[in-house]
Structures are given as structure tokens and as C-alpha cells.
Amino acid sequence: MSIEAVEMFQARVARHAALADPARLRIVDLLTLGDLSPTELQAELGMPSNLLSHHLRTLEEAGLATRRRSEADKRRSYFRLASDAFEGLVPGIAHDARRVLFVCTRNSARSQLAAALWRQASTVPSASAGTHPADSIARGAVEAARRHGLDLPDAAPRALDEVADGADFIVTVCDNAHEELIGLGGIHWSVSDPLRVNTPAAFDKAFEDIAHRVTGLAARVVAA
Template sequence: MKIEATGEFRIRVARHAALADPARLRIVDLLTLGDFSPTELQAELGMSSNLLSHHLRTLEDAGLAVRRRSEADRRRSYFRLAAGALEGLVPGGGQDARRVLFVCTRNSARSQLAAALWQQASHVPSMSAGTHPADRVAQGAIDVARRHGMDLEGCLPRTLDQVAEGGDFVVTVCDNAHEELPGLAGAHWSVPDPVRLGTEEAFEAAFADIARRVQDLAPRVLTA
């Protein structure tokens, strides 16, 4: 079994472990609002002081919370979220890439929409290509792009061989392309083909699916 073991990964594991307890998760929820003294946390949680102390030490050890002495009453202290406490808690690793290349079979809808959406979400360049390109971009893709403020009118389908370059992070956005290109480094999004149905609803569903995936991936891809 291969498991990443970097220092950063171990920190993430420790923080997830600390947050797995319902009481500690509730404490962190409260600390996102502001700073609390142990007495105030006791009142909120209805918890004994010994048990609360245990949870607070665990959060401190995991780097999620820090303690600061009150400037007014030096016998009193306040807990706050540690700087960057919640960074990296959403699963997902980073990826360096010169460019993101979106690939589907015909390069007439899904990959064209993905490349256009990527250009709005990231500074990393994007392109699209097809394993067996169509003659033109599907009208449904042009229409759904226009409804969402994008223009695919001048786009032309192209072959993967014409477009692919070293350093590309390749994202296949249809199952046919993914299964035709086994072992290809990158990612796969199993997005249903809207061209098969040809309805406005199918293109809107594909657009929404791709848009969500682009927003999730874009922050994790950095310029190589």
C-alpha cells in the first residue's frame, strides 16, 4: 500500500483526526466566529472542565487552536483558531502543469466547454482536442456557452496529435476517450454526452457538471 508520508500530509492527518470527535468539531465551529475563554466554551457545550481541557489540548497539539492570555485579567485565557488552521483540510493534492488539455472523442462539446470554463477560472493555459474530431462544434454547445456569457463560435475541433504537448495535464471528459487512452497521466471526468440527447437540458446539465469540476480543480493546478 502506497501512502504519501510528507510532513504536510501528516499534519493534515492529525487535523482530520482531531476534528473526528464531535465535541472538538463543535469547538472549531465556535472558534470560526471568534475567540472564546474556556469558561465560555463550557457554557456553550455543557461540558466538564477536565474534559474540555482534554479537547483543547488536542486541538492545540494538532495546530488547530492557540491560547492567548487575557490583557485584562491575566488569570483568564482565550482560544482562537490558529493561522491557516483549516487550510488543506479539503482532500486533494496539487498538480504542476504547463497547460491543461481537455479531451473528448469528437471535441465538439464537452472538451470545448471545459477549456472555455477553465480560461475563466485559472491563469494556467488550456486547450481542447478530440480522439476522433467532428467537423464542427455542436450547436447545442455554442448555445449553452452563449447563455452563460461565453463564445464558442470561432472554435474548431482538432485532433489530439495536433494539440498535445509535453507538460500537459490531460483531463478526459468522456468515457470513450478515457478508455481509448489507457494509462494517460492526468484525470478523468465521466461527463454524459449531451450531443446524444441533443436537448437544451442535456447541454445545461453537462455545462453545470463541468463548471463544478473546473472550479474544484483550478485552485490545485499551478503553472509548472
């Protein structure tokens, strides 16, 4: 881990530690609405001034809040949330990738949907493959994609060894593929197989699960 990455991680730790105290979390909640003076905060929270000062100083040191002197009564200060108060609070490690490769067993539903959704969410290229590819994409996957306004390409499922490149960032989207490929690296999403039930509701549930995960990962993957 680089020095810069270590410093960013330590800053995240400090912010989480500051927010772990109920009183400080309440102060942050109040500051999301507007700026408040220590006197106003004290009245709202009902705590001694010395304890409030400690909490405010902790929030400042963690980079969560800033203070400025009143332009009217120079003895008064106002606290506000720092402009980047919540930056980096969501857990996440940035990944460099030349291409994201989504893998399931048959390459007929989940991996196809994931690759198509990825193309909407990121400029990093994507592809899909199967450990034991089917003859065609599942009709339920095509129909679920259409219901959600997504165009699923009419492409034949492909085998992993035909598609994979050593530089791919691999995401397995079914448990069978993940357990077959243990040791290959990448990450795993345990998405329920909609073909087991083979109903529109099952495909919609898989679609929504994958869409949610794609949105979260796309924000953390940058082009290598």
C-alpha cells in the same frame, strides 16, 4: 514526495484527526463565531473541565486553535481559531503543468467548454482535442456557453494526435475517450454527453458540471 510535502500531508492528517471527534468539531463550530474562554466553552458543551482541556490541547497541537491571556483577568484565557485553521483541509494534490489538455471523443462540446472555462479560471494554458473529432462544434454547446456568458471560440474540432504534447496534463471529460486512452495518464471527469439528449437542459447540466470541476482543479494546478 519531498520532505516538505510529507510534513504538509502529516499536518493535514493531524487536523482531520482532531476534527473527527464530535466534541472538537463542535468547539471549532463555536470558535468560528468568536473567541471563548474554557469556562464559556464548558458551559456551552456541558463537559468536565479535564475532558475539555484535553480537547482544547488537541486542537492547539493540530494547529486549529490558539489561546491568549485575557488583558483583564490574567487568570482567564481565550481560545480562537488559528488564522490558517482550515488551510489544506480540502483534499488536493498540487500539480505542475505547462498546459492542460481537455479531451473528449468528438471535441465538439465537453472538451471545448472545459478549455474555454479553464481560460477564465487559470493562467495555465489550455487546449482541447478529440479522439475522433467531429466536423464542427455542437450548436448546443455554443448556445449553452452564451447563456452562461462564456465566449466559445469558433474553432474546428481537432484530433488528439495533432494537439497533444508529451508535457500536457490531460483531463478526459467523456467516458469513451478515457477508456480508449487508458494508460495515457492524467485524470478523468465522467461528464454526461449532452448530445445524447441534445436539449438546452442537457447542455446546461454538462456546462455546470464542468464549470464546478474546473474551479476545483484550477486552484490546484500551477504553471510548470
